[in-house]
Amino acid sequence: MSAAKHSAEKVQFYLSEKDKADLKIKLYSDGMTQSGFFAGVAKAYLSGDHVFYDWFARFRNQESDLGGKRKKAIVEKEEENARQTMKKFGFDQEEIESIFDLIEKEYSEL
Numbered sequence: 001m002s003a004a005k006h007s008a009e010k011v012q013f014y015l016s017e018k019d020k021a022d023l024k025i026k027l028y029s030d031g032m033t034q035s036g037f038f039a040g041v042a043k044a045y046l047s048g049d050h051v052f053y054d055w056f057a058r059f060r061n062q063e064s065d066l067g068g069k070r071k072k073a074i075v076e077k078e079e080e081n082a083r084q085t086m087k088k089f090g091f092d093q094e095e096i097e098s099i100f101d102l103i104e105k106e107y108s109e110l
Contacts, residue, residue, distance in 0.1 A: 011038065047096075050083070 015023065027037055044052035057079070061072060 011042075053079070 024034065027034060041052075043049075045056065057076070
């Protein structure tokens, strides 16, 4: 096992029996495990993947308890400001991935 596997933490949540079964079937047909799927979702969320965030912003507006329209508007404005700042300095998601690819190529022993 790699060091990353040893330091991994278990995350649990609840789904209805039907949703759990449907999820397992759909993931199986897509060739994915539940842990791989949710690890990918967490990585997309934490890395600020813009495609994921497009979906997440819609989902959050429907499901989140941010405290009303005013607070939601503030969060959306802050996120837009962050995107613009990253763009201003040339750090979009593809650029960041490219930097990490270069680092990995240069220092593959790490």
